[in-house]
Amino acid sequence: MSDAAATPLLEVRQLxxxxxxxxxxxxxxxxxxxxxxxxxxxxxxxxxxxxxVGESGCGKTTTGRCILRLERPTAGxxxxxxxxxxxxxxxxxxALRRRxxxxxxxxxxxxxxxxxxxxxxxEPIKVHGxxxxxxxxxxxxRDLLAVCGLDPKFTDxxxxxxxxxxxxxxxxARALALDPEFIVCDExxxxxxxxxxxxxxxxxxxLRERFGLTYLFIAHDLSxxxxxxxxxxxxxxxxxxxxxxxxxxxxxPMHPYTQALxxxxxxxxxxxxxxxxFRPPRGEVPSPINPPSxxxxxxxxxxxxxxxxxTRPELRELRPGHxxxxxxxx
Amino acid sequence: MPPLLEVRGLxxxxRTGAGLVRAVDGVSxxxxxxxxVAIVGESGSGKSVGALSIMRLIPNPPGRITAGxxxxxxxxxxxxxxxxxxxxxxxxxxxxxQEPMTSLNPVLTIGRQITETLEQHQGADRAQAExxxxxxxxxVGIADPARRLKQYPxxxxxxxxxxxxxAVALACNPKLIIADEPTTALDVTIQAQILELMKTLGGRFNxxxxxxxxxxxxxxxxxxxxxxxxxxxxxEAGSADEIYHAPRHPYTMAxxxxxxxxxxxxxxxxxxxxxxxxxxxxxxxxxxxRPRCRFAVERCGREQPAxxxxxxxxxxxxxxxxxxxANQDVAA
Numbered sequence: 001m002s003d004a005a006a007t008p009l010l011e012v013r014q015l016x017x018x019x020x021x022x023x024x025x026x027x028x029x030x031x032x033x034x035x036x037x038x039x040x041x042x043x044x045x046x047x048x049x050x051x052x053v054g055e056s057g058c059g060k061t062t063t064g065r066c067i068l069r070l071e072r073p074t075a076g077x078x079x080x081x082x083x084x085x086x087x088x089x090x091x092x093x094x095a096l097r098r099r100x101x102x103x104x105x106x107x108x109x110x111x112x113x114x115x116x117x118x119x120x121x122x123e124p125i126k127v128h129g130x131x132x133x134x135x136x137x138x139x140x141x142r143d144l145l146a147v148c149g150l151d152p153k154f155t156d157x158x159x160x161x162x163x164x165x166x167x168x169x170x171x172x173a174r175a176l177a178l179d180p181e182f183i184v185c186d187e188x189x190x191x192x193x194x195x196x197x198x199x200x201x202x203x204x205x206x207l208r209e210r211f212g213l214t215y216l217f218i219a220h221d222l223s224x225x226x227x228x229x230x231x232x233x234x235x236x237x238x239x240x241x242x243x244x245x246x247x248x249x250x251x252x253p254m255h256p257y258t259q260a261l262x263x264x265x266x267x268x269x270x271x272x273x274x275x276x277x278f279r280p281p282r283g284e285v286p287s288p289i290n291p292p293s294x295x296x297x298x299x300x301x302x303x304x305x306x307x308x309x310x311t312r313p314e315l316r317e318l319r320p321g322h323x324x325x326x327x328x329x330x
Numbered sequence: 331m332p333p334l335l336e337v338r339g340l341x342x343x344x345r346t347g348a349g350l351v352r353a354v355d356g357v358s359x360x361x362x363x364x365x366x367v368a369i370v371g372e373s374g375s376g377k378s379v380g381a382l383s384i385m386r387l388i389p390n391p392p393g394r395i396t397a398g399x400x401x402x403x404x405x406x407x408x409x410x411x412x413x414x415x416x417x418x419x420x421x422x423x424x425x426x427x428q429e430p431m432t433s434l435n436p437v438l439t440i441g442r443q444i445t446e447t448l449e450q451h452q453g454a455d456r457a458q459a460e461x462x463x464x465x466x467x468x469x470v471g472i473a474d475p476a477r478r479l480k481q482y483p484x485x486x487x488x489x490x491x492x493x494x495x496x497a498v499a500l501a502c503n504p505k506l507i508i509a510d511e512p513t514t515a516l517d518v519t520i521q522a523q524i525l526e527l528m529k530t531l532g533g534r535f536n537x538x539x540x541x542x543x544x545x546x547x548x549x550x551x552x553x554x555x556x557x558x559x560x561x562x563x564x565x566e567a568g569s570a571d572e573i574y575h576a577p578r579h580p581y582t583m584a585x586x587x588x589x590x591x592x593x594x595x596x597x598x599x600x601x602x603x604x605x606x607x608x609x610x611x612x613x614x615x616x617x618x619x620r621p622r623c624r625f626a627v628e629r630c631g632r633e634q635p636a637x638x639x640x641x642x643x644x645x646x647x648x649x650x651x652x653x654x655x656a657n658q659d660v661a662a
Contacts (some may be wrong), residue, residue, distance in 0.1 A: 009397065055517035163606050164373070193372035194544055195622075199590040199603030205599070220518065227590035229599065264522035266547030266592045268586060270570040273551040280522035283489050 007082050008043035009182060009214050010067065015040040015076035017062050017230030021289065035288050036062040038238035041315070044183075049195055049208065049215040051246070053222060053261075055285055058235040064184045067216065068102055073204045082242035091215070100126055101175040105187035111126040117170050121145070123176045137231030144173040147210075149203060165196035165312070172203065182214045189224060200206070201228060222265055226250050229230070231321075234258045237296040240315060244322035255323045257281075257297045303328045332404065333360035334505055334538050335384070338397035342376075344382045349611035352659060353379040353393070355562035361506065366529075368553030368570075370543060370585075374607060374622040376562040377542045381508050385423065386415050403505065421451040424499025424537075426528075427510035429586050430491035434483040439480030440467070440494055447501045449582045466497040471527060489520035493527065500531060504552075509530070510542045526553055546589060550574060555643075561608045561618035564637055568644035578646035578654050617648070625650050 016034040031105055037059040051233045052060045065071045069085050078085045080096060088096060104110040111120055118136045125132075131137045142152035150168040158169050168188070175183055182325055185204065187196045192278040201224065207213055219225050226246055233243040234257065242255040253259045260281035266273060283300045286292055290300050305329060315323040318330065343448060344360065354376045360403035367556055371377040383395050386407065400407040403528035407418060419425070429432040432527065435443055445459035460479070467475035470493040498500040499507050506574055509528065513521035529552055532539050541553060549556055549570065556573040558566040558581065558633050577583045584603040590596075616631040617623070623630070630647055637647040640655070648654065 034439060055519065073548065115655055164605060180592070192548070193607065194585055195372060195603035197605070198590075198600040199604075201590070201600055202602060212405060223590040223592045226592060247596065247617060260519060262592065264519045265547075266522075266525075267549040267591060268546035268550050268574065269591075270550040271575050273547075278526070278551075280520070280526055281519045282523075284489050284520060285517070297620055 006303060009046045009048075011077075011083060012040060012042050012063070012067065012081040013079070015063065015066060015078065016074045016237075017066055017071055018057070032289050034133045035238050035291060038288075039064065040068075040076070040235075040238070040240055042233055042240065044182075044214055044216060046214055047212055048231065049210075049217055051232040052113035052218045052235060053220060053225050053232060054164055054183045054215060055220060057237075057239040057285060057288060059185055059288075060235050060272075063235075064102070064186050064216060064218050068100060068184055069096070094128070098130075098178040099180055100182045100184070101178065101180040102184045102186060103168075103171050103175050104187040106191050107171050108159075108191075111167060112268070113159055115158075116155065117145075117157050117159065117162075119176055120159075121155075121173045122169060122172065128178055130178060140177075141173075143156075144176055145170075147176065147207070148173040148306035149199075159164040163196075164192055166194060167198060168200055169203065170197075172200075172207070176207065178212070179211070180215040182216070184216045184218065186218045187220070188217070190221060191221060197224070204228065207265055222250075222262060232330070234261065237285065239296060239325065240323075241297065241325045242313065242323065244319075248319070250320050252322075254318060254322070254329045255326050256301050256303050256328075260300075307312050331363065333367075334363045334375055334403060335361040336399075336401040337380075337384065338382055338399040338401070340380065340400065341396045341440070341567055342388055343396050344379075344393045346611070352562050352612045353610070353615070354383055357398075357559075357562075357564055358578050359557050359564060359567060361540060363505070364532070364538055365555065366539045366541060366553050368541045368543060368549040368556045369559060370546065370549055370556060371559035372544055372607060374561075375559040375560050381540060381542055383509055384508065385425065385464075387419075394416065396611050405616050420447050420498075420504075421502040422505055424502075424504040424507045426492070426495045426499050426507060426509040426512045428514050430488065430495045430515075431483060433495065434491060436483055440486070441481055442643070443494070444479075444498055444501055444661065447498055451502045460468060462501070463497075466501055468628060469500075469531070470494070470496075470497045471523075477490065488516055492516060492520075496524070496528060496531070500535070500537070503535065504537060506538045508540045508542070511543070511544070513548065514543070514545070517552075521548075522626060527553075531548070540569070546586065556584075561610060561613065561619070563647065564645075565619065565648070566646045567637070570645075572641065572644045576641075576644075576655070578640045578644065578651040580625050580648050580650075580654065581619045581649045583654070584622070584624075 015037055017037040018035050020030050021032045022028050023031045053062050066073045111307045118141050122137050125137055145152050150169050189200050218231055229246050232246050232249045233240045236257050242258045265278055281300055289301045295308040295313050296306040313325045313327045318324050338358050340354055340357045344351045346501050355381055355615050369377045417656050441463050446462040448454040448459040464475050472493055478530045513524050557564045560581050566582045575594050587601045588603050608618050617635055620630040635647045635649050637645045640646045640651050
């Protein structure tokens with residue numbers, strides 16, 4: 001195996017992103033931090049899809065934004081292909097942007113309503129000087145539309161003339177325009193209707209295969225994540241509480257939060273639902289401004305013991321490739 | 331006993347720049363006392379507009395209820411005066427909307443939003459209303475209710491705001507609660523809490539519920555009967571068990587087949603519903619699901635199939651529903 005294949009495409013080390021909160025207009029002073037991401041480690045291999053799941057405010061989107069360098073993290077490192085993205089100069093960053101792209105959740109607000117579809121997809125190709133010839137650029141845009149399952153005649157349409165599913169395909173075509181290696185999909189199918197969601201999931205899978213893409217798939221829908229991802233990391237209040245191969249995590253969840261999360265998802269079958277013991281986890285997610293001491297899940301945890309209040313559990317590898325941050329499971 | 335709610339041939343239209351949209355196009359169904367009925371559909375299927383039409387909350391213009399009857403507890407709500415209708419809303423029928431931040435008044439305290447309803451509909455005085463508000467908040471599982479009564483909606487989490495909405499909806503002991511995507515904006519663990527709460531309270535006070543949702547899991551867990559809507563019409567109606575285990579409309583079958591499920595082995599590929607959702611301004615005389623349907627025949631383009639009985643209490647609007655029964659493994 002060559003070195004390039006051995007190093008992970010992406011490595012996130014001890015990532016932390018704290019947003020300051022301030023008070024007062026005249027004497028503006030900092031009164032605290034929102035610890036959106038608080039010490040996160042993971043790697044993604046080439047060609048792999050890592051799912052990042054959790055409820056709102058768990059820090060999954062902020063993690064994605066740090067990786068894309070849309071935020072400057074408070075601490076930690078993000079190594080893309082071995083290079084720290086926060087130490088790149090302008091030229092390196094431009095090159096990085098070509099290799100790393102993003103698909104956003106809302107196909108309504110992430111496309112410029114005043115631009116035609118052809119210009120939306122063609123813009124990155126133009127900006128990065130990949131194809132200076134206008135006609136060839138147009139051909140490339142048509143190819144991209146076709147790859148994403150849209151009729152090439154859509155180039156002259158505006159986003160509002162399309163359905164949600166079609167718009168999301170335009171967002172995907174734009175992300176593919178520069179032939180990236182890595183795509184952050186931030187809730188990329190969450191806003192779509194049930195009947196359209198499966199189409200777009202299949203498209204993302206086809207593209208992964210065809211172009212050898214690596215995905216970070218950020219989502220809250222566990223069944224979608226299970227379907228698409230080879231490995232899954234579960235986040236809670238800025239930390240990863242469990243990480244394992246997809247099947248392993250869903251068949252054998254070990255962290256009490258993961259278990260609670262999985263049991264809260266209703267299955268589309270009334271017979272199964274009628275037979276299932278069902279106890280939603282108590283309480284709500286605490287504020288990331290003042291997170292609980294020790295294990296952040298302890299106030300809601302059915303297994304919590306006194307020690308959970310004091311020491312923050314580290315991720316431990318309890319089975320091969322299965323990492324859990326809980327002192328009570330073994 | 332007659333049903334609590336009977337909707338007959340309801341039609342609601344919107345005049346839009348793109349043309350006339352028949353958002354609700356001849357919808358009929360019933361809700362029995364204490365029963366939970368789900369209305370399932372995707373965006374634009376008419377599920378929310380149908381519910382708002384029952385409450386006569388369609389803004390005119392651009393919208394208009396053009397035909398149909400809404401018999402609630404023996405009275406046709408469409409014939410009531412605006413003043414009488416106001417009495418029904420909030421007293422006999424409570425509503426829970428998707429976004430509790432926009433449906434609660436941001437400048438009134440939580441307490442005031444509840445007491446207002448009580449004073450308006452039940453002629454309670456301030457002190458009585460406040461006692462009852464406290465009781466209601468406790469009932470919907472809000473910790474430290476006395477403090478919460480004095481707070482404003484922005485000081486509460488999304489889950490708590492939805493609990494307040496439920497408290498407001500329950501305040502006057504309604505006979506029916508219409509919940510329009512009550513948990514769509516909430517996280518999955520909070521969604522589970524809210525749905526369990528609605529189920530428990532619905533049972534305790536014998537309140538019938540209409541749950542409008544796109545989430546097939548939520549329906550399976552909470553509804554006894556289900557209406558599936560597509561392009562403004564009910565295409566299939568039946569008990570939850572029939573809808574999930576013996577669907578008789580190609581759309582229902584396709585929808586169930588397309589979702590990834592946690593309880594089944596991972597599939598190599600999902601089996602999506604082909605094509606795009608219908609453009610409601612451009613419907614022709616045929617079945618509106620036809621362009622996406624794997625079973626479509628020539629007749630589907632000429633006539634619109636009526637919603638017909640396919641079993642006791644089970645209705646489907648498809649010319650080929652009898653064959654679909656024989657072909658259940660097509661769906662599996």
